[in-house]
Every structure is written in structure tokens, then in C-alpha cells.
Amino acid sequence: MTIFLTGGTGLLGSNIVKELIKDEYQVKVLARSHAKGERIKGKGVELVQGDLKDIGGFAEALAGCDLLIHAGAYFTEFFKKGNEGNPLYKINVNGTEKLFEEAYKKGITNIIYISSTGVLDSSGPDIVTEKAPYVDNTNPYFESKIQAEKKIREFIDRYPEMRVVTILPAIMMGPGDYGPTRMGEFVLSFLNEKMPAILPVKAVIVDARDVARAVVSAIDKGKNGERYIVGGNVYEMKEIVSMLSDVSGIPMPKKQPPFGMVMILSGIMALISKVTGKSSPIPRRDELRKMRVQKGYSYEKAKKELGITFRPLQETITDTVNWFSENR
Numbered sequence: 001m002t003i004f005l006t007g008g009t010g011l012l013g014s015n016i017v018k019e020l021i022k023d024e025y026q027v028k029v030l031a032r033s034h035a036k037g038e039r040i041k042g043k044g045v046e047l048v049q050g051d052l053k054d055i056g057g058f059a060e061a062l063a064g065c066d067l068l069i070h071a072g073a074y075f076t077e078f079f080k081k082g083n084e085g086n087p088l089y090k091i092n093v094n095g096t097e098k099l100f101e102e103a104y105k106k107g108i109t110n111i112i113y114i115s116s117t118g119v120l121d122s123s124g125p126d127i128v129t130e131k132a133p134y135v136d137n138t139n140p141y142f143e144s145k146i147q148a149e150k151k152i153r154e155f156i157d158r159y160p161e162m163r164v165v166t167i168l169p170a171i172m173m174g175p176g177d178y179g180p181t182r183m184g185e186f187v188l189s190f191l192n193e194k195m196p197a198i199l200p201v202k203a204v205i206v207d208a209r210d211v212a213r214a215v216v217s218a219i220d221k222g223k224n225g226e227r228y229i230v231g232g233n234v235y236e237m238k239e240i241v242s243m244l245s246d247v248s249g250i251p252m253p254k255k256q257p258p259f260g261m262v263m264i265l266s267g268i269m270a271l272i273s274k275v276t277g278k279s280s281p282i283p284r285r286d287e288l289r290k291m292r293v294q295k296g297y298s299y300e301k302a303k304k305e306l307g308i309t310f311r312p313l314q315e316t317i318t319d320t321v322n323w324f325s326e327n328r
Contacts, residue, residue, distance in 0.1 A: 002026040003219075004065040004108070006052060006099070007072030009036040011184070012114065012169070014176040015212035016071060017045060023216060028061055030072065039178060052091045055098040062106040069215060070099060071114040075141050075182075092144035097151045104159055111164045112218050115149055117204070117231055117297050118142040119168070122290060129298045130168070130227045139286055156225065165222035167215055170231035170297055173316055174208035175323035182279075187320055189281070190244050197255035198238050199262055199282075201291035205240065206232035207316040210308060217306040231297035232310060243317045259292060 003020060007013040008029035017040045020027050028046045031037035037047035050058030052072050062068070074091040096113070103111060119142050120132040134146050149166065156164055177184035183205075189195045214230045222228065238256070245252045257265075266288055269280040283291065302308055 001066045001219075002028065002064060003067045003069060004028045004030070004048075004062055004103075005069045005071065006030045007070070007114070008040055010071070010179060011172055011174065011177045011181050011208045012211055012215075013071045014040050014178070015174065015209050016069060016215050017042070019209075019212045019216040021045065028065060030058060030061075036178075052095045052099070053087070055095060055102055059102040059106070062103055062108060065103075065106070065108055067110040067112070067219060068099070068103045068108050069112045069114075070096060071215070073114070073141075073145070088140055088144040089147070092141075093147045093151060096148045097155065100152065100155050100162075104162065109162055110219075111162065112215055112222065113148075113152060113164060113166045114215070115145050115166050115168045115227070116142060117168045117170045117229055119146045119149065120229075120297070122295065122297075125295075127296050127298050128229070130229055130301060139284060163224040165218045165224070166227040167211070167218060168227055168229045168231075168297075169208075169211045170204040170206045170229075172208040172211055173205055173320050175319050176208065177320070177323070178327075184320075184324075185279075187244065187317075188324060190241065190250065191248060191321065191324060193250060195241070195253050197253050197257050198241050199288075199291075200256065200259050201237050201262075201283075201288060202234050202294040203237060203240065203291060204231050204234055204294060204296055205313055205316070206230060207311045210310050214302055214306050214308045217308055221306050223305065226301075226305075228302040228306060229297045229299050230302050230308070231299045232313065234294055234296040235313065240313070240317070243314055244321065247314075247318050247321045259288075263288060 003025050005027055008017050009031050021042050021044055026044050028048050030048050030050050032051050048058050048061040074087045119134055120128050121135040122128045171183055173183045211230045241252050263285055266282045266285045269282045273280045
């Protein structure tokens with residue numbers, strides 16, 4: 001079986017490639033440059049140079065593939081709903097729709113789409129399941145993923161013969177974080193002793209390698225039209241930092257500001273980010289509110305139907321720290 005993969009050079013994508021190679025699939029990996037593609041070269045891997053901003057530029061490479069895994073996406077802090085000129089909308093929403101249409105034209109009838117648990121409303125009293133409604137907030141990235149999921153539903157209605165499975169990972173951590181992701185930046189800030197304080201919030205962390213295994217398992221075991229949460233356990237931020245300290249030998253930050261002060265700082269940093277264009281080291285206020293009362297996501301459906309298991313967080317943190325140290 002030949003699989004076309006977008007986002008193959010990122011944290012999740014690079015680990016998906018490893019899992020696909022292990023299972024002896026043939027893989028075509030979309031990469032914006034050959035330099036990035038060199039990171040994931042291996043037996044059975046063919047690099048396709050292209051960009052999700054221009055689906056037509058690589059559409060012919062979809063021919064002959066049996067399945068599409070769409071893990072590629074664009075991330076930014078700032079997004080105005082309905083602003084179609086913004087890369088979030090152009091790549092994550094319109095790009096996804098165009099990619100699926102091209103896949104259908106080239107004879108691909110199976111697609112696995114990578115969304116996020118961030119699209120789910122977690123404001124209720126219980127652990128969140130796949131049946132939760134979409135969250136109603138101002139987070140630009142999650143809003144684009146919600147709009148993409150809605151486009152996918154319209155796509156399935158047009159082409160009922162298509163099989164589409166959606167994976168919703170929690171916050172991912174693990175080796176292979178070349179980007180790095182926001183969680184990778186968090187780990188690096190600690191390792192470089194630039195983390196000024198420990199935030200009074202919680203997070204659901206999952207190993208990117210476990211998410212990759214779930215994605216590959218969904219090739220055969222995922223049910224058409226279903227969504228699968230692939231999440232981990234809920235951890236206090238101080239627990240995560242404590243594990244980082246144990247693994248690296250670097251002392252924990254002493255400051256643990258109250259939540260109200262963190263919210264004020266988040267607002268200030270957001271304004272600075274809009275001026276400088278640089279990411280804020282503090283999450284957005286809407287994210288902070290959600291992280292303060294995080295109850296977690298149920299991954300029972302994925303465990304039961306996809307047959308996946310999860311590494312302990314200590315192992316994930318150890319391997320992540322070692323990977324960053326080895327790759328500088």
C-alpha cells in the first residue's frame with residue numbers, strides 16, 4: 001500500500017513516517033524543501049516537494065496512492081474569523097478541502113485527518129469524549145481546525161463512498177520536534193534555564209509516538225466517519241516541570257505566581273506579540289482559563305477500537321530531553 005503524507009517533517013509527521021516504515025508501507029511525504037525532507041529519508045520513503053498553499057503544485061503526486069494522511073497544518077496566534085487571506089484559513093480550511101478534492105480525483109478513497117482535542121468544548125463537569133460539541137472561543141488555530149472539520153463533513157456528504165477517519169490528539173511531546181512545537185519551546189525554555197515561573201495550570205500530554213501509532217492503526221482499524229481522541233492524563237504544570245528537573249538535573253523555577261497575575265501578564269504579552277510578531281511565552285487568556293480547570297479527555301474509544309497503549313509521561317520527558325540534547 002502506498003500512502004501520501006502531509007506534515008511529514010513535523011513532530012507528529014516524522015513519527016508517523018517511522019511507524020509506516022516499520023509496517024513496510026510505501027510512503028510519499030510532502031515537504032516544503034529537500035533539506036527538511038532529508039530528516040526523514042528512509043527505505044520506502046519518497047519525498048514530494050510542495051506546499052499546502054498550492055495544492056495543485058503537487059497534486060499529480062497523489063496519483064497511485066491508496067490512502068492520504070493529512071497531518072500538515074499552519075499555526076499562528078492571530079486569526080480573524082472569515083479572513084480568507086489569512087494562512088490559517090487558506091491552508092487549514094481551504095487547503096484541506098482542496099487536498100481532499102484532489103485526492104478523490106486521483107482515486108484515493110481512504111483519508112485520515114489529524115485534528116485536535118482543542119476543538120472540543122471542555123467547559124462541562126465531566127471528562128470530554130468525542131461526542132462533545134465544538135468549543136466556542138477565540139483561539140485562532142482551533143477555530144481553523146473546527147472549520148476544516150465542517151468542510152470535511154460536507155466533503156463526505158458529496159462523496160459517500162469516501163472513508164474518512166479523524167484523529168484528535170492532545171498536546172503532544174516527544175523526540176523529533178524539529179520545529180519546535182509550542183511544547184518543544186516549553187521544554188527548551190526549561191533546559192536553557194529561561195523559564196521564569198511555573199504557571200498554575202494543568203495540561204493533557206500525550207507522546208507523539210503514541211499518536212503516530214494510533215494514526216497508523218487507524219489505517220486498518222479506524223471506522224468510517226468516526227473521530228478518535230488520542231490523549232494522555234491530566235498533569236499539573238508543576239508536575240511536568242518537576243519531571244523535567246529530575247531528568248535534566250536543572251532546578252525548578254522558584255516563582256509560582258497566582259492565576260490572576262498570570263492572566264494580566266498574558267494580556268500584556270499578547271499585545272507585545274501583535275507588535276513584534278513573535279509568539280508570546282505565555283498562553284492566550286482563553287487557553288489559560290481552559291487549562292486551569294482541565295478535566296481531561298477520554299481515550300477509551302481509541303484504546304478499544306484502535307488497540308493502542310500509552311507511554312508513561314516520565315518516559316516521554318526523558319526521551320524528549322535526550323533528543324533535544326543530542327540534536328542541540
